[in-house]
Amino acid sequence: xxxxxxxxxxxxxxxxxxxxxxxxxxxxxxxxxxxxxxxxxxxxxxxxxxxxxxxxxxxxxxxxxxxxxxxxxxxxxxxxxxxxxxxxxxxxxxxxxxxxxxxxxxxxxxxxxxxxxxxxxxxxxxxxxxxxxxxxxxxxxxxxxxxxxxxxxxxxxxxxxxxxxxxxxxxxxxxxxxxxxxxxxxxxxxxxxxxxxxxxxxxxxxxxxxxxxxxxxxxxxxxxxxxxxxxxxxxxxxxxxxxxxxxxxxxxxxxxxxxxxxxxxxxxxxxxxxxxxxxxxxxxxxxxxxxxxxxxxxxxxxxxxxxxxxxxxxxxxxxxxxxxxxxxxxxxxxxxxxxxxxxxxxxxxxxxxxxxxxxxxxxxxxxxxxxxxxxxxxxxxxxxxxxxxxxxxxxxxxxxxxxxxxxxxxxxxxxxxxxxxxxxxxxxxxxxxxxxxxxxxxxxxxxxxxxxxxxxxxxxxxxxxxxxxxxx
Amino acid sequence: xxxxxxxxxxxxxxxxxxxxxxxxxxxxxxxxxxxxxxxxxxxxxxxxxxxxxxxxxxxxxxxxxxxxxxxxxxxxxxxxxxxxxxxxxxxxxxxxxxxxxxxxxxxxx
Amino acid sequence: xxxxxxxxxxxxxxxxxxxxxxxxxxxxxxxxxxxxxxxxxxxxxxxxxxxxxxxxxxxxxxxxxxxxxxxxxxxxxxxxxxxxxxxxxxxxxxxxxxxxxxxxxxxxxxxxxxxxxxxxxxxxxxxxxxxxxxxxxxxxxxxxxxxxxxxxxxxxxxxxxxxxxxxxxxxxxxxxxxxxxxxxxxxxxxxxxxxxxxxxxxxxxxxxxxxxxxxxxxxxxxxxxxxxxxxxxxxxxxxxxxxxxxxxxxxxxxxxxxxxxxxxxxxxxxxxxxxxxxxxxxxxxxxxxxxxxxxxxxxxxxxxxxxxxxxxxxxxxxx
Numbered sequence: 001x002x003x004x005x006x007x008x009x010x011x012x013x014x015x016x017x018x019x020x021x022x023x024x025x026x027x028x029x030x031x032x033x034x035x036x037x038x039x040x041x042x043x044x045x046x047x048x049x050x051x052x053x054x055x056x057x058x059x060x061x062x063x064x065x066x067x068x069x070x071x072x073x074x075x076x077x078x079x080x081x082x083x084x085x086x087x088x089x090x091x092x093x094x095x096x097x098x099x100x101x102x103x104x105x106x107x108x109x110x111x112x113x114x115x116x117x118x119x120x121x122x123x124x125x126x127x128x129x130x131x132x133x134x135x136x137x138x139x140x141x142x143x144x145x146x147x148x149x150x151x152x153x154x155x156x157x158x159x160x161x162x163x164x165x166x167x168x169x170x171x172x173x174x175x176x177x178x179x180x181x182x183x184x185x186x187x188x189x190x191x192x193x194x195x196x197x198x199x200x201x202x203x204x205x206x207x208x209x210x211x212x213x214x215x216x217x218x219x220x221x222x223x224x225x226x227x228x229x230x231x232x233x234x235x236x237x238x239x240x241x242x243x244x245x246x247x248x249x250x251x252x253x254x255x256x257x258x259x260x261x262x263x264x265x266x267x268x269x270x271x272x273x274x275x276x277x278x279x280x281x282x283x284x285x286x287x288x289x290x291x292x293x294x295x296x297x298x299x300x301x302x303x304x305x306x307x308x309x310x311x312x313x314x315x316x317x318x319x320x321x322x323x324x325x326x327x328x329x330x331x332x333x334x335x336x337x338x339x340x341x342x343x344x345x346x347x348x349x350x351x352x353x354x355x356x357x358x359x360x361x362x363x364x365x366x367x368x369x370x371x372x373x374x375x376x377x378x379x380x381x382x383x384x385x386x387x388x389x390x391x392x393x394x395x396x397x398x399x400x401x402x403x404x405x406x407x408x409x410x411x412x413x414x415x416x417x418x419x420x421x422x423x424x425x426x427x428x429x430x431x432x433x434x435x436x437x438x439x440x441x442x443x444x445x446x447x448x449x450x451x452x453x454x455x456x457x458x459x460x461x462x463x464x465x466x467x468x469x470x471x472x
Numbered sequence: 473x474x475x476x477x478x479x480x481x482x483x484x485x486x487x488x489x490x491x492x493x494x495x496x497x498x499x500x501x502x503x504x505x506x507x508x509x510x511x512x513x514x515x516x517x518x519x520x521x522x523x524x525x526x527x528x529x530x531x532x533x534x535x536x537x538x539x540x541x542x543x544x545x546x547x548x549x550x551x552x553x554x555x556x557x558x559x560x561x562x563x564x565x566x567x568x569x570x571x572x573x574x575x576x577x578x579x580x581x
Numbered sequence: 582x583x584x585x586x587x588x589x590x591x592x593x594x595x596x597x598x599x600x601x602x603x604x605x606x607x608x609x610x611x612x613x614x615x616x617x618x619x620x621x622x623x624x625x626x627x628x629x630x631x632x633x634x635x636x637x638x639x640x641x642x643x644x645x646x647x648x649x650x651x652x653x654x655x656x657x658x659x660x661x662x663x664x665x666x667x668x669x670x671x672x673x674x675x676x677x678x679x680x681x682x683x684x685x686x687x688x689x690x691x692x693x694x695x696x697x698x699x700x701x702x703x704x705x706x707x708x709x710x711x712x713x714x715x716x717x718x719x720x721x722x723x724x725x726x727x728x729x730x731x732x733x734x735x736x737x738x739x740x741x742x743x744x745x746x747x748x749x750x751x752x753x754x755x756x757x758x759x760x761x762x763x764x765x766x767x768x769x770x771x772x773x774x775x776x777x778x779x780x781x782x783x784x785x786x787x788x789x790x791x792x793x794x795x796x797x798x799x800x801x802x803x804x805x806x807x808x809x810x811x812x813x814x815x816x817x818x819x820x821x822x823x824x825x826x827x828x829x830x831x832x833x834x835x836x837x838x839x840x841x842x843x844x845x846x847x848x849x850x851x852x853x854x855x856x857x858x859x860x861x862x863x864x865x866x867x868x869x870x871x872x873x874x875x876x877x878x879x880x881x882x883x884x885x886x887x888x889x890x891x892x893x894x895x896x897x898x899x900x
Contacts, residue, residue, distance in 0.1 A: 178697010529696030
């Protein structure tokens, strides 16, 4: 049953290439079935515990290792559900946005490559997954046509450079230990110059791919240039793939000393991302760039949580890390869909076209505001849940005042850029007239993930329990 | 077997230097095409490192006379991945050249 | 001693070509030097007991990448004039790279001289894999999931390329080259078939054969033969995805066949059938690789809705 999660999107994508006419139907069908299967897998794993596979049944070391723990299952579920939602949005707006037919097979392949990445526990297989992910992402960005080519090329080149850094690290590790599976490497791991350098090289490549500060330069242009549904997928899911591998490396492979030494770097980079991303989001004149810079800032939370996790080794902080990722994925999907809907209807990329949007397109604006609330971390949203877990985790460590204060500052910044949009939208004096009457269905679809991120509060107990189980 | 191991070290050093040359080209090279070539040189360096590492097991005291097949398979996979990515990057580049050539208000330097 | 001399010469030439390619003033020189570098790389791999890779590198690394780069150069047209860099723009990166190089050298010379446990494990399990050539066994049995994903990467590059491919440029071909290419074609097909068949027990296999076929097809295609070989042809699309389709079908069949066991294992071939399954996958993978690589090199704007170029040209005409 589990392999259907991989076979179904692949088979759907291949069929779409042969018969492009039925592509949307196939994509939606496979995403729907996969969501259902992923939910079943999550329930099964949370009951029976983590499942391991050695592909093709060869002995450990020779075979590629897979592992489905609760975190992987949660991410698989998130991928499938967001895929379904964005697919519906793309289908609902296909007549207006002239989204190319190429979107459908690519979106199914995106789902496949992410699912493969969440499952894999083999360093070289992860490299192939990363390359697959990068190529899908760039192909999706280039769907926008002429204006997106330059950011897409830039994204591809940097992404390839990142992959090669990662590959060099993998090769060094293989040269030293002669294996590629993470479990096998852990058992022989010794902290020395070689493993230090390999970890650093791999981290460099992954940080470039995940757009973590200071290697985030390519992200705003690429995410802003893509069509709205693609931006939603990229910001919500694609950048999380390398982040996941980064966590695998530092939380499982690295020894305690190595992790301790790296902790301040990650925490500092996260903080800088929060401040810099927030500030840039405040300054940019374009609506989609604002949301893209907000992604840079929000990834800062995850990096900060990773740094603090390495430092304090506190299960609550680990839970906070992935709560941030989940909440951000849902909120950012809502933001990009809402902004895409508004810019599409009001006809303009600049922030000023959103003037009076609360009157002309109340639903989309509401979706943006609700999702923004989670980005800020207003209780009881998913963003709040994550921040609260982080603060609680810090609280358990004595005498930690600096980090909570920094979190407050970052919260203020994110509140500032969200309110920048909201205030403009409530300026009803002279609203920008829409080019055509707004469509209702896409706005509802943008609202759905925004509501889901607030509904995370209802499941806070099981979510925290699931993620804390995962902490190593 | 002094000769053998010094050869091995020579190839290892060459691989590392190739990577460094590629990195230099990637950072400096102003044109995207040169960056793509530089990326290919980096990957050639990394593949060479892998092949040299595979050659270790072909030595006289090793289990077999064959080089490490796992690494060879990985290099083959890596080669195909690299050529795919290069092809896509070049296609994007060609498109970029066309779009900039279409606009008369942006003449070359 | 003479072998060491040869090695020194080889490494020196490799480094010189790479450096010259990166530093050369003109882009076209950079590309030509890179192609020479690729050919020398193939030679290096033959020296390092890697004949599989030497074949693949000669066909893919030097041949196809070179053809791709030249196509890009031709399409780029007048953009080829490269700006000159000030010495500061060159010096700081050079310093940084030198430090990196020093670190890398320190690292690679530290690597242990003994191989890891995997080569021995491969030899031990080789008999159960269905083929006798260890590289093929790793690619299509021990780590077949990597290979499946890799075929997907190839397909994806094609999808992306077709999306952004510019309109075709029609040029007449040279009569002599056309007749030459017609002579070359059957030879290449025979050679590719041999490589594919040899892959089971000696160097060779799907990728090398596919790349060789692609090289032949590219030559023919550039001479305006093989006009049916385009994405709009449904059979071409069918065979371009056939490698993946057959692979997945084989996986599913094998999975269902082993369903009687307590815990069915994903991607496991039944040992008695492994040989045939691998051969089947290789045949279709070869075709798919050949078609995909050919289309990658001579990418033309397809007449399907997949293309953006057409849509944009329409928009430009409207505006």
